[in-house]
Amino acid sequence: MSARLIDGNRIALEVMEEVRAGVGGLHAERGVVPGLATVLVGDDPASHVYVDMKNRDARELGLLSRQTTLSASTEEAELLALVRRLNAETDIHGILVQLPLPVQIGEDRVLQAIDPAKDVDGFHPVNAGRLATGALDVPVPCTPQGVVELLLRTGHDPSGKHCVVVGRSKIVGRPMASLLLRKGRGGDATVTVAHSRTPELGKVTRRADILIVAIGRPYAVTRDMVKPGAVVVDVGVNRIDDPSRKTGYRLVGDVAFEEVCEVASAITPVPGGVGPMTRALLMSNTLAAAWALTADGAAHQVRKPMEDAGAER
Numbered sequence: 001m002s003a004r005l006i007d008g009n010r011i012a013l014e015v016m017e018e019v020r021a022g023v024g025g026l027h028a029e030r031g032v033v034p035g036l037a038t039v040l041v042g043d044d045p046a047s048h049v050y051v052d053m054k055n056r057d058a059r060e061l062g063l064l065s066r067q068t069t070l071s072a073s074t075e076e077a078e079l080l081a082l083v084r085r086l087n088a089e090t091d092i093h094g095i096l097v098q099l100p101l102p103v104q105i106g107e108d109r110v111l112q113a114i115d116p117a118k119d120v121d122g123f124h125p126v127n128a129g130r131l132a133t134g135a136l137d138v139p140v141p142c143t144p145q146g147v148v149e150l151l152l153r154t155g156h157d158p159s160g161k162h163c164v165v166v167g168r169s170k171i172v173g174r175p176m177a178s179l180l181l182r183k184g185r186g187g188d189a190t191v192t193v194a195h196s197r198t199p200e201l202g203k204v205t206r207r208a209d210i211l212i213v214a215i216g217r218p219y220a221v222t223r224d225m226v227k228p229g230a231v232v233v234d235v236g237v238n239r240i241d242d243p244s245r246k247t248g249y250r251l252v253g254d255v256a257f258e259e260v261c262e263v264a265s266a267i268t269p270v271p272g273g274v275g276p277m278t279r280a281l282l283m284s285n286t287l288a289a290a291w292a293l294t295a296d297g298a299a300h301q302v303r304k305p306m307e308d309a310g311a312e313r
């Protein structure tokens with residue numbers, strides 16, 4: 001193996017410490033504690049684990065965190081009513097509805113119901129559209145933002161590089177491409193987007209200085225698809241059977257890690273690469289939303305802690 005490991009656990013801790021300091025600063029300046037509401041619908045075990053971790057991170061950093069768990073048979077109207085209540089709550093600055101949602105619920109209608117100012121996922125069409133048109137003052141989806149932070153903080157500035165993004169999802173591929181194209185910090189790259197229907201995928205990926213893979217298929221990117229010396233970021237998290245483990249499965253990425261290590265100059269592992277960064281950037285987006293929502297003249301009213309007799313803060 002010759003590739004350097006990009007340590008997402010370490011860099012996520014660095015970001016979390018910055019958020020912790022920011023939480024202290026917001027409280028000192030405005031008497032406000034950032035509040036994150038997470039909403040989980042259904043029984044998907046992976047989603048339960050992710051949401052639990054997000055709430056734990058929030059509490060650990062001094063944010064207020066509130067989780068609502070609804071059954072898999074929840075009707076769309078009930079979820080929409082919950083989102084509207086959270087929109088109106090002054091203690092809540094960020095709302096995250098964990099995806100995917102059960103089939104009877106229209107994902108787009110739910111995402112559109114979230115107040116764009118509390119959209120810490122950056123999935124609301126207004127925010128996604130603003131990002132796609134190059135806006136800088138917009139909440140950016142956590143995973144692509146985490147990828148950019150990993151690159152910048154390990155000396156792999158995308159500026160002027162050819163970045164190939166494999167995947168076109170609303171959560172990763174599309175915002176990833178928009179972010180890399182933006183002017184300024186973390187952007188200014190030349191960007192190609194490829195996906196599952198791209199013919200001769202290897203021909204496209206081999207042109208990448210920085211290859212970002214979010215295609216959702218284990219080992220989809222093999223050694224022959226990577227240019228020697230490229231930086232490889234693996235966003236995939238796939239469960240594959242592993243009878244040798246107590247759980248019966250293990251997590252692998254979209255990149256054939258061992259063999260790609262032999263050609264890449266740097267690579268993110270799975271787990272321990274992009275995953276922890278996604279969580280750290282969610283905390284950072286929640287803090288940013290709390291600053292914006294409590295700025296002078298912001299449309300949302302904020303309760304001062306002194307008026308909040310007896311409330312836990």
Ligand code: GUN
Pocket residue numbers: 096097098099100121142143171278
């Ligand atoms: N499901 C998988 N990733 C995400 C994410 O970043 N945000 C939400 N809301 N759901 C997800």
